[in-house]
Amino acid sequence: MENYFIPDPLKINDSFSDNIFCHFDSVINNKKNHRFILSVSGGSDSILLLFLFIKYFKGNSDRLIICHINHHLRHDSDIDETFVSILGEKFNIKTYNKNLNPNDLPKGVSIEAWARESRYDYLNNIMTKTSADWIVTAHHANDQAETILMNISEKTGLFGLGGMKEINNKIIRPLLPFTKDYLMRIIEKYSIPYVIDSSNSNINYKRNFIRNVIIKPWQKNNLNLIEAITIAGNNFQEWQESILYFIKDFIVKNSLENEDGSFIIEKKELKKLPKLARVFVFQVLTNSIGKLRKHEIENIKFFFDKDIIGNKYLTKNKYIILNDRKVFIVKKNKYRIKKYIELTVGDKCKFYGYHYSINNFSKVPFFSNNPDDEYIDQNKVLNKKLVLRLWKSGDRFKPLGMSGSQKISDFLINNKINYFEKNSQVVLTADDKIIWLCGYRIDDSVKINSNTKSIIRINRILNSHL
The missing domain is CATH 3.30.465 (Uridine Diphospho-n-acetylenolpyruvylglucosamine Reductase; domain 3)
Structure with missing residues (x-):
C-alpha cells in the first residue's frame, strides 16, 4: 500500500464532479438503499467511478462491492488485481477477484467477446451471491462512440446504432454522458492513481483500432466528434423506443398468451x-x-x-x-426431464404443470366431456404398478371406442396437437401398459361396463386453476 498515494474521495469537490453527482441524482438517487457492484479494472475510468461512488455515498462502504476480473491477457495483469485489492482494503469495501484462463477461449470466439461475456457472467454470479441490486460499469461517452462504430462495422441494425443504454436490466452506466477528457480532468486534479493497461495501444483489438486509428485522427478535424456520435446514438435509442411501443401494441392486440x-x-x-x-x-x-x-x-x-x-x-x-x-x-424451450412418478390409489402429485389425483369412487359416475376427469374399472388395474410419465416414441394404446390400437404419435398428429404440447404429453400406465393418454382418452381395456364392481376416478387440474 505504501507504493501508492491514495487521496481521500470525500475531498472531491469541484464543478466537474458536481455535474456528475447531479447526474447521479437522476440515475441512482432513488436507489440509494440498494447495493451496487462496481466493476473495477484498475484503469482510470473504473477507479474514478469507485472514488465518485464513495463520495456520493459519503463513505458508506456497506452499499458498495468491488469486483475485479483478471483476464490474464497481459504479463503484468496481476498488478491491476493487487492495486484494486489495496483500494478495497483501504476503503473497507468487500472485494471479489476472478482469474480467467485465456486457454479456455472457445474456438471461433474473439478474445474481446470472450472477455466481455466472462466478465458479465462473473458480475451476475456475484450479484446473486451477495444479493446486490445493481452492476455498475465505468463506460463513458468515448466508449459509447467506439461501440456504435464497432456495431456499424459489423453490419448492425437499428438497435446496434443506439449503442449502450445507461440503464439496461440490472446494469447501470452512470458515466455514459461524460467524455474521457472530462473525466480525466477530475483524475488529474486530485492525483487519483490508476494502472495503465498496455494492451490499449494494441490495434489488433477491434475497439483499440477504432479508438486509435479512426476516432483520434478524426477528432483533429472535428472536436465535437464524440458528442455528435453519442447524440446520434441517443436519437436512435428514441427511435427504438418508438418502434417498440407500436410493436408491443401489436402484440397486445394480435396475440394470445x-x-x-x-x-x-x-x-x-x-x-x-x-x-x-x-x-x-x-x-x-x-x-x-x-x-x-x-x-x-x-x-x-x-x-x-x-x-x-x-x-x-x-x-x-x-x-x-x-x-x-x-x-x-x-x-x-424447456428440455424434457426424464422422470416418472409412481402412484397408488389415494395419491396426489404434481407433474408437468398439472395436479393429478387418483381415488376410489363409490358413486355412480356422472360422465362428462371433460377429458381431464376420467373413470376406470378398478379391477383392471388391481395390484398393478401405476406410473405417470412422458410419452415416448413407439408408445401405443387402444383409444376408448376403437377396435384397434394406435400409436400415440399418430393420435397426437391426427388431433393436430402442436409441438410444445406433444413435447410435454403425459401418459398413465399400469404395469407399463398405457391406460390413459392424459387429457385426451383412456384405453378401451379399462373402461367401465356392466360387470364393473368398483371404480377409480383419475383426474388432473392445471396448476394455474388451483
Whole structure:
C-alpha cells in the first residue's frame, strides 16, 4: 500500500464532479438503499467511478462491492488485481477477484467477446451471491462512440446504432454522458492513481483500432466528434423506443398468451407487417431485442418467408418459434426431464404443470366431456404398478371406442396437437401398459361396463386453476 498515494474521495469537490453527482441524482438517487457492484479494472475510468461512488455515498462502504476480473491477457495483469485489492482494503469495501484462463477461449470466439461475456457472467454470479441490486460499469461517452462504430462495422441494425443504454436490466452506466477528457480532468486534479493497461495501444483489438486509428485522427478535424456520435446514438435509442411501443401494441392486440407462457400469433395478422417488423415482434416475445446478429435476423426472415408448417426455429436464448398451420407459436424451450412418478390409489402429485389425483369412487359416475376427469374399472388395474410419465416414441394404446390400437404419435398428429404440447404429453400406465393418454382418452381395456364392481376416478387440474 505504501507504493501508492491514495487521496481521500470525500475531498472531491469541484464543478466537474458536481455535474456528475447531479447526474447521479437522476440515475441512482432513488436507489440509494440498494447495493451496487462496481466493476473495477484498475484503469482510470473504473477507479474514478469507485472514488465518485464513495463520495456520493459519503463513505458508506456497506452499499458498495468491488469486483475485479483478471483476464490474464497481459504479463503484468496481476498488478491491476493487487492495486484494486489495496483500494478495497483501504476503503473497507468487500472485494471479489476472478482469474480467467485465456486457454479456455472457445474456438471461433474473439478474445474481446470472450472477455466481455466472462466478465458479465462473473458480475451476475456475484450479484446473486451477495444479493446486490445493481452492476455498475465505468463506460463513458468515448466508449459509447467506439461501440456504435464497432456495431456499424459489423453490419448492425437499428438497435446496434443506439449503442449502450445507461440503464439496461440490472446494469447501470452512470458515466455514459461524460467524455474521457472530462473525466480525466477530475483524475488529474486530485492525483487519483490508476494502472495503465498496455494492451490499449494494441490495434489488433477491434475497439483499440477504432479508438486509435479512426476516432483520434478524426477528432483533429472535428472536436465535437464524440458528442455528435453519442447524440446520434441517443436519437436512435428514441427511435427504438418508438418502434417498440407500436410493436408491443401489436402484440397486445394480435396475440394470445397461453397458461403455459407460450404466445400464439395469427399468420394473417403478422403478414400485414413489414418483414423487419415481424422480426421485431419475435425479438420482443423471445427477449432478444438488441441481441441478434445480422445473419440471425436474416435467418428469421427466411423462416417466415418459407412458411413450412411444422418448421421450428430455435433462438440462441432457447426459445422455439413453431410454424403451426394458421398461427406461429412462441415458447421458451424447456428440455424434457426424464422422470416418472409412481402412484397408488389415494395419491396426489404434481407433474408437468398439472395436479393429478387418483381415488376410489363409490358413486355412480356422472360422465362428462371433460377429458381431464376420467373413470376406470378398478379391477383392471388391481395390484398393478401405476406410473405417470412422458410419452415416448413407439408408445401405443387402444383409444376408448376403437377396435384397434394406435400409436400415440399418430393420435397426437391426427388431433393436430402442436409441438410444445406433444413435447410435454403425459401418459398413465399400469404395469407399463398405457391406460390413459392424459387429457385426451383412456384405453378401451379399462373402461367401465356392466360387470364393473368398483371404480377409480383419475383426474388432473392445471396448476394455474388451483
